[in-house]
Amino acid sequence: MRVLFIGNRPARVTCGGDQVNLRNISLLEKTFGAENLDFFPLDSYGESPRGFQRVLRKVGTLTQSLRFYAGGLDPERERSLEKKIAAGNYGWVFISDVQTGRIAPLVKRAAPSTNVATFFHNVMRLYARDYVRTDGISHLPFYFAACRNEALAVKHSDLLIVLNGRESALLKRFYGRAADLELPISYEDRFDERRVEKSEGELVLLFVGINFFANAEGVRWFTANVMPRVKARLVVVGKGMDALAGELARSNVEVRGFVDDLDGFYYHADIMVLPIFSGGGMKTKTAEGMMFGKTILGTAESFIGYDFDHDKTGALCETADEFVAAIGRFAENRPSKKFNCYSRSQFLDKYESRGSLERFRSLFSAL
16 A cells, blocks of 8 residues: 655654654554655755845745645645645555645545545644744734644544644544544664763753744743752753854853754763743653653653653753752762663653554554
C-alpha cells in the first residue's frame, strides 16, 4: 500500500516538531515499507530573508492566512497536490501537521477511497490563541486559519493522532470527536554512558529550545526571576535563541544559537530547566532530557503528557520561589555524577521509540 506524507523530511533536527516528524516518518516506513512512502514537501520556512524581502514574506503570509492557508500550503501547491493525489493511487495520506488540515477534504474529493490520517503537534485552537496573546493581535489571521484547518481535519480525517490525553480531550470538547491514538513523544536512544560527567565545579543549568513564543516567554521569565537568586550558570541553547542574547544578558547566563552537537550540552549540565507556561502538545525536550538521565525542574505545562514521579525526576515548579528552592536543595545534595537513574529508567520504559511502533502498526492494521 502506498502512503503520501504531506510535509517536510527534516535534514536535521532544529526543533521539537522536526523530531516528531522524523519519528512519524520512521514509523510509517517500518509499517508500510520505505519504498511505499512518498512525500509532498511544504517548505514553509527556508532561509530567513532580510530587509524588504522579509516584509514581502510577511505580507504574503498574512494574505494566505486571510484565505485560511497555513503551514506552507498555498493555492498553487494545493492544486499540485490535488493532481498528485488523484493520480497516485495512495492507500493513505498522512497529514504531518494539522495546520494544513484543509488537505483532508481535498483528499476525499480527489480520491474518495483514500484514507486520511492527521497528526496534531498541538491543539491549534489553543496554541494559536497563546501565540496571539504573547506576540500580538497582528497574528489573528493565523489564529483563524489554524482554527479553520483544525476543524476541517477533525471532520474529514479517518484517523486523528495526538501526543497525549489532554489533546484528545480538547478535541472532544471543541469538535465533538476524540483522537483515535495517543502517541507520546519518543526517541531512538542515543545515550552513551561513557560520556556521563562527574559533578564538579559550578552548577550548570540547561535550557534547550527553539526561539518561538512559548520558549522565549519562559526563558525570559526564568532569567529575570530565578537567575539573580541562585549560584549557578544557565546555558540557553536552541535555534534562534542567540537573537535573545541582549535581553538575557547576565554574568551567569550564556546564550547559544543552533549547535551541531546538542548531546554535549546535556552531558555537561547538572539540571535541565523547563519554565514553560504556554503552548500545547508535549514538550519534546522533556523526553530528550530524560534520555540523557537529567534531573529536570519544570512547570506543569512542560510535563503534560508524561507519566512519572516529578519528585524523583527533579521537581514540579510553578513559581520563582519553587525553582530557587529546588535548585538550592539539589546543590546541597549534589550527586557524584551528572546523572539521574530514575529519569533514564523512565525514558527506557515509556519514551523509547520501540513501544510507539507496536501501537502505530496496530492502529493502521485495524483499518
